[in-house]
Amino acid sequence: MPELPEVEVTRRSFVDRIVSSTILDLRLGKPLRWPLSISAQSLVGRQVLAVRRRGKYLLLDLDEGLLLLHLGMSGSLNFSPSQPVAGPHDHMDLVTTQGVLRLHDPRRFGAVVWAPSEVSPQAQKLLGHLGVEPLDGGFDVAEFGQALKKRHAAIKQVLLAGHEVVGVGNIYASESLFMAGIRPTARASRLSRPRVAKLHAAIIQVLTRAVQQGGSSLKDFVNAEGRTGYFQLEAAVYGRAGEPCRMCHTPIRSMLQGQRTTFYCPTCQKP
Structure with missing residues (x-):
């Protein structure tokens, strides 16, 4: 599933080429998760002013309204002079x-939705529940710690929910928790201030590195230029069950958490 780094990499791979263009047509195939909410023909003539990201959504700002795009479980975007x-x-x-x-x-499972503005009900239904962006400078460690104190679930599940910090999906939650030395089953509310600080720093570092590496191409992810990512090649725990930990050589373990596979080192990561 494309996570925050993959969506950001996709955005960067076509933003400069589509900005300032004018829409000539919008052709839709089989129905996706949600309806467009406006006739496709009514978008003809509108100009693309910017392309932003919010969590795992791409926001195409138009001179009237915006398009919200989601890649779902296995979607990808391609931008080309013709298709x-x-x-x-x-x-x-x-x-x-x-x-x-x-x-x-x-x-x-993807989506293409038009909304009159980012604060409109159509947009807020999709974006209103999202937590703080981890890479834009607004991710405050003290506020993160205060939010975690209210969550009694396992820290891995809290990260995946995206209410405190957005975009830390399954791959990057496993990697961030390993870097911070925290067992995925540790209760979020019981993490000490120093451990929260380590996790906060790890989230930023892991996501930043993943974007630099073009994301993770585990199955079929490619950016809008058709290029794959390489972060999976340097993953410390994700997808490495049974292999030796890169730090202590203990075999990496896996388990199911909320129907998602979690990977961790039983030696390096403490409960």
């Missing part, structure tokens, strides 16, 4: 004066 004939898993072609942005999503 081949759409296949059965190509569900959106945003045709602009500077190229065509295509959403490819085999599982159809």
Whole structure:
């Protein structure tokens, strides 16, 4: 599933090419998770002013309203001067004066939604519950610690929920907890201030590194230029069950947490 780094990498791979373009057509395939909420034809003639990211959503700011795009479980975007004939898993072609942005999503969990503004009910239904962005300078360690004190669930589950900090999905939660030396099952409310500080720093470091490496291409993720990511090649625990820990050589373990597989080192990560 594309997580925050993959969505940010995707944004960076086409933002400079689509900004200032004018929409010529919007072609939609099979229905996705939510309806567009406006007729596709009504977007013709609108200009793309910016492309931002909020959590795992991409926000295309138009001169009137915005488009919210989500890649779902296995979606990807491709931006090219032209596109081949759409296949059965190509569900959106945003045709602009500077190229065509295509959403490819085999599982159809992605989304293309128009909203009149970011504070409108349509947008807030999708964005209103999201926590603090970890990479924009507003992720405060003291506030993070205060928020965790109110959460009695396992810290891995709290991170995945995204209410305190957004975008720390399964891969990067496992990696951040390893870097901080915290067992995924540790209760969030019981983490000491020093451990919270380590986790806060680890989240920023892991996500920043993942963006630098182009994200993680575990199955089929590619950015809007068709390039894969490489962060998975340097993962410390994720996907390495049974392999020796890179720090202490203890075999990495895996377990299910909330129907997601968690990876951890039983020696380096303390309860």
